Amino acid sequence: xxxxxxxxxxxxxxxxxxxxxxxxxxxxxxxxxxxxxxxxxxxxxxxxxxxxxxxxxxxxxxxxxxxxxxxxxxxxxxxxxxxxxxxxxxxxxxxxxxxxxxxxxxxxxxxxxxxxxxxxxxxxxxxxxxxxxxxxxxxxxxxxxxxxxxxxxxxxxxxxxxxxxxxxxxxxxxxxxxxxxxxxxxxx
Amino acid sequence: xxxxxxxxxxxxxxxxxxxxxxxxxxxxxxxxxxxxxxxxxxxxxxxxxxxxxxxxxxxxxxxxxxxxxxxxxxxxxxxxxxxxxxxxxxxxxxxxxxxxxxxxxxxxxxxxxxxxxxxxxxxxxxxxxxxxxxxxxxxxxxxxxxxxxxxxxxxxxxxxxxxxxxxxxxxxxxxxxxxxxxxxxxxxxxxxxxxxxxxxxxxxxxxxxxxxxxxxxxxxxxxxxxxxxxxxxxxxxxxxxxxxxxxxxxxxxxxxxxxxxxxxxxxxxxxxxxxxxxxxxxxxxxxxxxxx
Numbered sequence: 001x002x003x004x005x006x007x008x009x010x011x012x013x014x015x016x017x018x019x020x021x022x023x024x025x026x027x028x029x030x031x032x033x034x035x036x037x038x039x040x041x042x043x044x045x046x047x048x049x050x051x052x053x054x055x056x057x058x059x060x061x062x063x064x065x066x067x068x069x070x071x072x073x074x075x076x077x078x079x080x081x082x083x084x085x086x087x088x089x090x091x092x093x094x095x096x097x098x099x100x101x102x103x104x105x106x107x108x109x110x111x112x113x114x115x116x117x118x119x120x121x122x123x124x125x126x127x128x129x130x131x132x133x134x135x136x137x138x139x140x141x142x143x144x145x146x147x148x149x150x151x152x153x154x155x156x157x158x159x160x161x162x163x164x165x166x167x168x169x170x171x172x173x174x175x176x177x178x179x180x181x182x183x184x185x186x187x188x
Numbered sequence: 189x190x191x192x193x194x195x196x197x198x199x200x201x202x203x204x205x206x207x208x209x210x211x212x213x214x215x216x217x218x219x220x221x222x223x224x225x226x227x228x229x230x231x232x233x234x235x236x237x238x239x240x241x242x243x244x245x246x247x248x249x250x251x252x253x254x255x256x257x258x259x260x261x262x263x264x265x266x267x268x269x270x271x272x273x274x275x276x277x278x279x280x281x282x283x284x285x286x287x288x289x290x291x292x293x294x295x296x297x298x299x300x301x302x303x304x305x306x307x308x309x310x311x312x313x314x315x316x317x318x319x320x321x322x323x324x325x326x327x328x329x330x331x332x333x334x335x336x337x338x339x340x341x342x343x344x345x346x347x348x349x350x351x352x353x354x355x356x357x358x359x360x361x362x363x364x365x366x367x368x369x370x371x372x373x374x375x376x377x378x379x380x381x382x383x384x385x386x387x388x389x390x391x392x393x394x395x396x397x398x399x400x401x402x403x404x405x406x407x408x409x410x411x412x413x414x415x416x417x418x419x420x421x422x423x424x425x426x427x428x429x430x431x432x433x434x435x436x437x438x439x440x441x442x443x444x445x446x447x448x449x450x451x452x453x454x455x456x457x458x459x460x461x462x463x464x465x466x467x468x469x470x471x472x473x474x475x476x477x478x479x480x
Contacts, residue, residue, distance in 0.1 A: 045246070047239075047243050054323060091320045094219050096217070143324055
């Protein structure tokens with residue numbers, strides 16, 4: 001595959017001449033504890049009862065998609081699947097339904113990553129909206145088919161709210177990088 | 189920052205597409221199997237037990253708050269409760285003498301008829317642990333599980349009557365499907381005339397319904413439905429609901445009655461799970477299909 005590319009390049013490496021044209025995509029590397037820590041926190045927050053109101057944003061999905069975009073070496077489809085399965089058990093839904101949606105969302109972002117990383121967060125938002133709508137539509141259709149009842153469109157609001165939080169998350173997540181002065185890590 | 193040790197020239201593992209297909213197949217298989225069979229129960233239980241410590245951790249502040257709240261209001265709460273209980277006691281005194289008389293008379297009649305003695309049931313008090321945010325079903329998760337003797341199939345009641353039925357248990361939690369949930373069916377009878385029926389969860393929000401009502405069935409608006417005790421899971425005589433309306437369909441010859449449940453699972457946090465003896469229910473019964 002053509003996108004087999006080095007994730008980090010040392011100047012001492014003989015491969016330094018293979019520096020990517022656009023370095024912005026690689027400028028923002030988060031330490032692993034931030035990635036896993038935020039995912040764990042958001043997952044635990046999702047266990048709280050505030051999600052009973054259907055239109056609230058799915059923060060877990062938001063963070064999963066965000067890390068799929070920015071930390072593809074750490075967070076990918078498998079992570080999305082595992083977290084989806086955990087939420088399925090917590091929500092007492094059909095096993096694998098939410099996992100299916102999360103995997104599709106993660107794949108959508110994975111597919112668009114090279115394109116997304118060149119845009120500012122607001123434009124990224126416009127790309128991510130259809131990805132999340134489609135990804136969430138599939139489990140809802142499947143659930144409706146298997147359980148014999150359409151659960152309404154409340155989830156669409158949830159997706160809209162989730163996507164609306166994207167630029168905010170982008171700003172928050174780029175704060176620590178800016179402070180540590182690590183490269184040109186402005187709003188990508 | 190980039191270190192030589194972290195240098196990875198190629199993505200490791202299978203390509204994205206391969207992983208996508210694998211995970212899609214896996215999740216689809218899980219969904220379909222879980223929708224039709226119960227073979228995934230051990231997996232669900234294992235995950236459930238694994239996430240239980242996290243659930244307890246995040247709920248801890250709320251529990252602490254509740255504790256503090258009840259502690260700070262304890263004096264006024266106790267006074268109010270005491271008043272209510274005093275009033276109830278006066279009302280109950282009359283009823284209980286009457287009931288004792290009836291019990292004696294009933295036992296005598298049962299002996300005369302040779303009917304099996306109704307056994308007193310053990311009950312387990314449970315508290316709502318959380319309400320799962322699931323749009324497809326109406327469930328409650330309680331804070332006690334198989335460690336406290338709860339088993340799938342046991343009925344859950346509150347002061348209004350039947351609330352639902354336990355459908356899944358883990359060692360520390362149990363999941364109850366409410367009366368209004370699709371998966372529940374309860375053998376009931378009309379209090380007025382003893383007509384036996386089966387009540388199901390309804391498409392209408394917060395309602396239960398009696399389907400396949402024969403055209404000539406003697407059911408009226410305002411009739412009370414109580415459990416009939418047939419099937420062995422639900423004890424007889426618990427109130428279930430009140431008939432709101434009856435829709436008769438001359439095309440099919442069958443009607444359906446819509447009833448409102450008399451229990452209020454959304455109002456309280458404490459419920460009673462009634463124990464059922466292992467031997468009494470027929471073995472072919474599954475939880476959630478108790479009446480079929």
